[in-house]
Amino acid sequence: MPEFSVDLALLQTLTAIPGVSGREQPVAEFIQKNLPREFDCAIDGLGNLTAHLPGSGPKLVLLTHMDEVGLIVQQIKPNGFLSVERIGGISIRALPGSRMDLWTETGKLPAQIGLLPGHLDKGDPPKLESLYVDIGARSAQQAAEMGVQIGDVLTWPHQFQQTSPNRVSCKALDDRLGCFALMLLAQRVSNLQLNVDLTLAFSVQEENMLSGSLPIMRRIEPDIVIGIDGTLVFDTPDLDHQQSGIQLGCGPVLKWMDAIRGKLAAYLPDLRLSRQIRRLAINHNLPLQQEVMTGLTTAITPVPYQANGIRTAALSLPIRYHHTPIESADLDDLAVLIDLVQLVILENSL
Template sequence: MENIKKTLVALCSQMSVSGYEYLAEKAIRELCADIFDEIKTDPMGSYVLIKRCKKENAPKLLIDGHLDTVGMMVTDIKKDGFLSVVNIGGLDTRVLPATEVTVYGKEEIYGLVTSTPPHLRKQGADSVPALKELYIDTGYSKEELEKIVKIGDPVGYRYKLTEMNGGYVTTSGLDDKACVCGIIEAMREIDVNDLKYDIYVTISAQEETGKNGSARASFGIDPDIAIITDVNFASGDGTPDYECIKCKDGCSVDISSLTDKDLTRNIIKLLNKKGIKHQIICEPSRTYTNNEGVLVSGQGTRTAVLSVPLKNMHTPCETVNLEDIKSLAQVICAIACEENL
């Protein structure tokens, strides 16, 4: 668990709003240099990390988790020094007011999303403000701000990782850094001699804005099999059980029209045979993951989807249980060491 925690901190402390994944390059290289044979970057901002099994004509297994997170971008610097912004990805704007953010200008500056007190809100205290009603307050004057911030600079939730009781951690960006962490830890633990595939890990870009990064990386790799990992809704107060998976029950294997039937069935069989804890969720016609792009990239790829349960998606306090990350790592290890999936 200590390795998982360390990796999670290394990943989550990096700003990687969709389109700006390249800023995390140094951290990714430091984290992964000893684990992989080769690390490459591509124009979309994705990282391709290769770990070879050193067997001749080994099939290629792609394992994807996305690095990018939802965030914002500066659209204007207002006359009183406030910043207007547009969302990048499906930001949960209901919880934005009074949120702490970092504006990535020439330097990183602290910002606070404005919040009109309920007493003064014309639309009523219960209504949720749209993003265009919100601004970022930095404390700077317009003149000072213009020296630091340009239109088009990205904005992210302020990094803060908190360990909770019961093995839970909460911070922004766990979608999908929890899974990236699981993949890296699996690759750290695995014995190369047991590998049955040349492994191509894609720590991919721009999932939150159209799922394009992994599909482009996959096009270049042309894998035989692709395992897509992403977070999925965790059940809890107010969320319907039938659309969710449970925290602490391990990662899930998703069953969907978009995932390969045999590959998925073989993975479930393998996990049952080895007694590895997991759960199943049905995602009938869409998975809303990178599987949708990888599936149809190039000449098409056999894909399976693994999910980690996550609470409070797309908010500053996304929450996962470390056990479920460990479970994902175990499942990935089992898959990478099994022939003929």
């Protein structure tokens, strides 16, 4: 296998770009600019980016998503404070007292989520409707003069940290780390003769609807789709092995089921394809964790039901502290995932 090397500066820039659901264009432009020229890139009307590398054999799509969670300005109050609604499942518990970046039509403004002083805090859990954004404005008029409008969005500020030689932490690793994996994979396979007709798909609006990738599926009509996204880990003291034994640094994760109960969102993979991926990992001594997960689902969920039915599988990168400004991942898991997906691409029996 090729030696793994990683350009953390590229990942740092990729995660810094603001790209909440429906506003992913800057992310798509950056990814397209940094893909090998052998790939034929296109951006559809919804904003999905695809990168096609012709090959013989079945049509294979590798699917990630570009969007991140955030907030959207719902009201500008007479006193200059802002009320907000969520885009995606941003952690409400992590919001009070947080600094935010407010993205207006004219640029970025610093913002912060207010909270009670500790002297007055009764310990009640925060509710979205009680949160307010402080941008330093004294009135709605002053907020307007600063360029703030209803519909502007907020993201966590970007603070990229390498917390150990193999671990990184910042906002938006869900799923920019998956996007980064495909960018690195593209560099490996761009000059190879492939047994598949390969498309890398960087989809939109996973965090709010899951269905942003469907125009890609209708246009390409793939035979196989493999989703690559983040998944939950249970290796911290507050979660210690509650749902699974998934940990950082123990390899990527093969998904056997996920579901968000009560929301008609659940996923089951193609059995033969998933077993084939597991067999490849075993045969090549690659560490592979496995999951049956509730509480989350991903962009792959609606894909099997498109066209005449599509064979799918899902691989995940373990991420701690999902949907917070300190999402954390292990680069060893990334390395193994890229190795495994490359084996899948080069496999002759998909």
